[in-house]
Every structure is written in structure tokens, then in C-alpha cells.
Amino acid sequence: MKSEDLKIGDLARATGTKVVTIRYYEKIGLLPAPARSAGNYRSYDGAALQRLRFIRRCRDLGFSLEQIRELLLLSSETGQPCAEVDEITAVHLAEVERKIADLQALADELRRISARCSGGGTISNCRILEAMTPG
Amino acid sequence: MKSEDLKIGDLARATGTKVVTIRYYEKIGLLPAPARSAGNYRSYDGAALQRLRFIRRCRDLGFSLEQIRELLLLSSETGQPCAEVDEITAVHLAEVERKIADLQALADELRRISARCSGGGTISNCRILEAMTPG
DNA sequence: CCTAGGGTCTATAGTCACTATAGGGTCAAG
DNA sequence: CTTGACCCTATAGTGACTATAGACCCTAGG
Numbered sequence: 001m002k003s004e005d006l007k008i009g010d011l012a013r014a015t016g017t018k019v020v021t022i023r024y025y026e027k028i029g030l031l032p033a034p035a036r037s038a039g040n041y042r043s044y045d046g047a048a049l050q051r052l053r054f055i056r057r058c059r060d061l062g063f064s065l066e067q068i069r070e071l072l073l074l075s076s077e078t079g080q081p082c083a084e085v086d087e088i089t090a091v092h093l094a095e096v097e098r099k100i101a102d103l104q105a106l107a108d109e110l111r112r113i114s115a116r117c118s119g120g121g122t123i124s125n126c127r128i129l130e131a132m133t134p135g
Numbered sequence: 136m137k138s139e140d141l142k143i144g145d146l147a148r149a150t151g152t153k154v155v156t157i158r159y160y161e162k163i164g165l166l167p168a169p170a171r172s173a174g175n176y177r178s179y180d181g182a183a184l185q186r187l188r189f190i191r192r193c194r195d196l197g198f199s200l201e202q203i204r205e206l207l208l209l210s211s212e213t214g215q216p217c218a219e220v221d222e223i224t225a226v227h228l229a230e231v232e233r234k235i236a237d238l239q240a241l242a243d244e245l246r247r248i249s250a251r252c253s254g255g256g257t258i259s260n261c262r263i264l265e266a267m268t269p270g
Numbered sequence: 271c272c273t274a275g276g277g278t279c280t281a282t283a284g285t286c287a288c289t290a291t292a293g294g295g296t297c298a299a300g
Numbered sequence: 301c302t303t304g305a306c307c308c309t310a311t312a313g314t315g316a317c318t319a320t321a322g323a324c325c326c327t328a329g330g
Binding site (some may be wrong): 153156159163172173174175182194199200201253 | 286288289290
Binding site for chain 1 (some may be wrong): 267
């Protein structure tokens with residue numbers, strides 16, 4: 001039993017991932033199926049730890065699992081140009097920036113709506129509901 | 136056949152909602168089941184149009200269907216104080232603001248990462264992948 | 271040796287807000 | 301009377317998990 005032999009719970013703790021999520025990643029092919037112990041427990045090595053850490057880091061950066069799948073694939077093609085990696089990142093950044101803009105417009109409108117509430121009114125003359133009613 | 140008798144497609148066009156979405160709203164009880172025509176077609180009146188417009192407006196404002204369900208319920212209790220409406224709006228606004236902050240931190244980091252790419256490198260010395268690899 | 275607990279296993283269903291598909295029925299125009 | 305647009309139901313799929321049920325494994329204490 002080498003020091004890098006990890007049970008699924010160890011891997012979960014080491015990466016801040018839930019056990020069920022790790023099994024889920026395996027099921028969808030993002031993590032390879034690991035070796036099994038005598039009692040049929042999953043047994044992970046250092047490479048699996050690294051791979052999962054990479055996945056989690058990318059998730060924290062907001063990449064989708066499909067994008068991560070692509071990044072993992074690309075990262076194994078060591079000789080290839082990294083233009084595609086750049087492209088995936090740029091596309092994702094643009095998407096995040098668009099979401100920020102959308103949410104900011106939303107927050108502005110919500111603040112505008114919320115400010116109309118005098119506090120202590122009743123439903124029938126509620127300015128918030130009024131602002132939510134079109135026409 | 137009154138002028139306010141709408142088929143599901145008419146209602147869809149009038150509110151910018153997809154037909155399937157309207158049926159979905161009915162299934163989850165957000166819209167009441169409407170009357171049916173001789174040929175078993177759904178037949179909507181002006182009240183349904185108003186209700187769906189309200190729902191869509193709230194969806195555009197980013198409220199969840201559960202929040203909208205609550206708002207619809209509250210909006211029928213005309214004599215009650217509107218404090219709860221205010222509360223739902225405030226909670227939602229806070230959530231949107233938190234999301235904006237999260238995404239901004241994300242965008243900053245992605246820009247930082249993206250800026251490291253010299254362009255024209257290969258995978259093996261890709262600074263983007265490097266930045267995504269923890270440790 | 272037994273038992274209690276904690277961890278692990280599989281498989282299945284649920285979440286949210288739709289979206290897609292299959293396989294039909296209805297209706298007005300040409 | 302056929303074409304084509306619209307409508308119907310029911311079911312399954314999406315993304316990224318989360319939750320549950322019911323069983324198995326493993327270790328420590330008595």
C-alpha cells in the first residue's frame with residue numbers, strides 16, 4: 001500500500017470534492033475508472049489526484065465539464081500548438097463578461113423596483129408588484 | 136368566441152413564451168388548466184394572458200419559479216401587508232449582487248490567466264494550462 | 271468472536287427550467 | 301380531399317450534480 005493509494009473519501013477530502021461527485025465524474029468519463037482494492041473499493045494514485053485537482057480548479061474558474069473534457073484532451077497533446085486552449089479560455093471569458101453585464105442590468109432594475117416600496121403598504125397598492133406587472 | 140379567447144400558440148406569441156413552456160407551467164401548477172375547445176385545444180382568457188405576462192416579467196428579472204409562485208400567491212391577498220413581497224425582492228437582489236461579485240472575481244482571474252499566453256506556443260509550455268494546474 | 275460505526279458499493283430518482291422527440295389528432299384553405 | 305399549420309399527450313434528455321435505498325467492507329472495542 002503506497003502512500004499515494006487513496007480511497008475515494010481521501011481523494012474527496014484532498015480536493016474538496018464530494019464522494020458522489022467523484023463517482024459522477026467517473027461515470028461520465030471525466031475521470032478514468034481506477035484500480036479496485038480486494039474489497040472492491042476504488043483506489044486512486046497521484047495521477048488521479050492531479051487530474052481531479054485540475055478539474056476542480058477549472059470548475060472553480062467556471063468552465064463547463066465539456067470544456068474541461070476538451071482542455072484535458074488538449075493538455076495531453078504536448079506537441080500541439082496551444083491556440084485551442086487560448087480559444088476556449090477566450091470564449092469562456094467572453095461568456096462570463098456577458099453574464100456580468102446581464103446581471104448588472106438586472107440588479108439595477110431590481111434596485112429601482114425595490115426603492116419604490118414605501119414599506120408598510122398592503123398588497124393592493126404594492127409598488128413592487130406593480131412594477132412587476134407589465135402593460 | 137370572444138376576442139380574448141386565445142389558443143396556446145396565440146398566448147405564446149403574445150408573451151414571447153414557447154408553447155411547450157406554457158404547457159410546462161400548467162403541469163407544475165403555475166398556470167391554471169384553461170378551458171378546452173371542442174377539439175380539446177386549450178382556450179385562454181385575458182386573465183391567463185395577464186398572469187403569464189407577470190410570470191415572464193418576473194423570469195426576466197431572474198426570479199425562480201418558486202419565488203414567482205409565492206409572488207403570485209401574495210398578489211392575490213390584496214389586504215395583506217406587502218412586507219413579504221419586499222423581502223422576496225430583497226433576497227433575490229442580494230443573490231444577484233453576490234453572483235455579480237463572484238463572476239467579476241472570475242473574469243479578473245481569467246483575464247490574468249489569458250494574458251499569460253504568448254500566442255503560438257505549444258501545449259507543453261502553455262502558460263494557460265499551467266495556470267489551471269494547481270500546486 | 272461479536273458488534274457497532276463509519277466508509278464504501280451499486281442503482282435509481284430528484285433538482286431546475288426548460289427542450290426535444292415520437293406519434294398522433296384538429297382545422298381552415300385551396 | 302389533401303395539404304400544412306397548429307394542437308394534443310407522454311416520455312426522455314439537458315448540466316452538474318444531490319439524495320436515497322439497501323447492501324457490503326473494514327476496523328476498533330468489549
